[in-house]
Amino acid sequence: MLTTNKIELANQALQQACEKMNKRFRLGYHIMAPANWINDPNGLIQFNGEYHAFYQHHPYDEHWGPMHWGHVKSKDLVHWEHCSVALAPGDECDIDGCFSGSAVDNNGELTLIYTGHNYTDKDNDIFYQNQNIAVSTDGIHFTKVGENPVIAEPPEDSSHHFRDPKVWKHEDSWYMILGNSTKDNVGRVILYRSADLRKWEYVGVLAQSAGDLGFMWECPDFFELDGKHVLLFSPQGVEAKGDLYKNLFQTGYLIGEYDYETNKFVHGSFEELDHGHDFYAVQTLLDDKGRRIAIGWMDMWESNMPTKEDGWAGALTLPRVLTLGENNKLLMNPVEEAELLREAEHNVCTNQVISGSFTAETNSEMLEVKAVFDFTGSRPESVGLKIVGGQEETVLTYNTSNQKLILDCTKSGKPEDGVRSVTTEANGELVLRVFIDRSSIEVFTNNGQATLTSRIYPNESRTGIELFSEKGDVTVKELTYWTLKDIWE
Structure with missing residues (x-):
């Protein structure tokens, strides 16, 4: 089946689901899919004067399933417009899911970098993951490139957890970090470098758990903020400690100094970013005003979601501006455009x-x-x-x-x-x-x-x-x- 047909079928399924949906809990000013399931925000970017947010999406069901990429866009971070489903799984590189990733503007070509999820034994949750690319000139319709997968397999010392690419450009090179774990189930973030977004060289480990930060670090993001480097990620497998780490999985950050020449990231301790029930998989973008803007998934794995009874599940948070406070504390506040509401x-x-x-x-x-x-x-x-x-x-x-x-x-x-x-x-x-x-x-x-x-x-x-x-x-x-x-x- 052609990818375009898969996209059309997904859009048709959403339209039919909308007609049956109960709207009692539908949010008034947050990003949601038209219907059915969403989780992680993906591909946050400002492209051709508009903000784009993609998200993990199952257009056929209100439960998690084969991941597609849903898509909304906005001129002001407040008034969002639903677009066509951007990515659908089922090609050789992503048979069972187009998992989370990011977006870059490559000289006017909007480029999505995402994880292909492929089961070898679905009943026993045995799979492999790779990294892929899809491109668009209009920002709406995407084509997967013939070079996929652009990274076919993880490093030798890695487990099969190898996902959620975040890509950015520094000087003349593209860089990609990925959530990963070792064969000994130690969570970490690893780094790649490329000249053209197609051929990638493994650089090494950016940061790794010392044994107390879980077995897998999902959805990493790495950027400079007020002279410091910040690594955001969502560790899985961290045990609760008093008021800390109360959710099934967490989202937080490390702040420190980074050297591109040596790939050395010297940082402080892990800090949680939000202390509510429903905040996960945060991703950021840098906009044309110089703001570092963050959006998270406003739900939590294995939590009660009454909206499933109504034909939908999952939403994203308000966009928030990140700034650095005293003692390297990351501060979050709503974007000023929220006043437009x-x-x-x-x-x-x-x-x-x-x-x-x-x-x-x-x-x-x-x-x-x-x-x-x-x-x-x-x-x-x-x-x-x-x-x-x-x-x-x-x-x-x-x-x-x-x-x-x-x-x-x-x-x-x-x-x-x-x-x-x-x-x-x-x-x-x-x-x-x-x-x-x-x-x-x-x-x-x-x-x-x-x-x-x-x-x-x-x-x-x-x-x-x-x-x-x-x-x-x-x-x-x-x-x-x-x-x-x-x-x-």
Whole structure:
């Protein structure tokens, strides 16, 4: 079957699935497929003046399956438009899946670099993986190149886990990193170099677990930020430790100094990037404003996904700008274009002392909330906000003594394992910027010092935003909320 026919069939399947889909939890301003399953963001790039985001996609089912590449594009990172399915598996190089990868602009040719997934014994999950290329001049329709696979097999000391290429150009050479593991199941990231994107030379190991960071490092990304080099990746097999590593798999970063001549990456310790339930496989792009923009998968493997009953599963986070804070801490904040989502603005209070709680009534399903608590005059035991709907609530609590910010989704669709927390300093004031969609919450504190991203699944209509202070008064410097538009209507 020709690739174009596979693409047409996938698009037709999506159109039919859309007609049967239940939209109760459909998000209003996040990237989703038209229907059925998605996971990792792929190929984030700015090409011919537009932002493109691809994603792992199964257009025939709401569960994970043979991976295709779905595709959306936008002029402003806010208003997204669905495009044709970009890649479909089934060729000799990618018989069972077009797995995750990246995109580059090669002199006006949009080039996708992706992993081909090929089973030798599907029942026992035995497979091999290789790296492939597809190209486009219009940014919509892609052709797989005849040289595929451009990297046929992993290094000799490698296991069969060999995927998720991230490619970039430095001086006159292309570089590719890949998620990988050794034959002894030690997670690592390996590096290749090429002059033409077709013939690749193995350079060596960029970074590797010392034994405590899992058996496989998925979805790596490597870039320079404010004079430092940052390696993002998603390690599999890291054991939970207190408030850390609570999800099945994690996403985090190493920051340090890198030398292209010697391939030496001297870095600090691994840090988690987001502390909510649903954040994985983050990928970045550098845009024409010089911003390093990150988007993650807003779900988690083997978690409960009630939307499967409705004919779809999976979404991507809001685009976020990465910056480097003090002590080499990576900060994440929503792109400024997120303000384009705002409709009505409601300034609820300014410099108001509260003891106990008060509620701002709103039935909007899509909100941006800004709450600023001032601790200079008093020090209550805890403060926070609740997103309330009938008997349901999503609760954010900040404990001033141990400086823990706690997100509790137990009463909003996560009755088991519903709590996540992160330690974050808020000595003078706590600024909470919260984005709520029909089935998600994204929390940004004190200019990106901490973030928590989780899916929520409320069954009752929203009734309001409640602020509270426990065991002491607090001054609320500001409570403002905006109702947000639905970009998909």
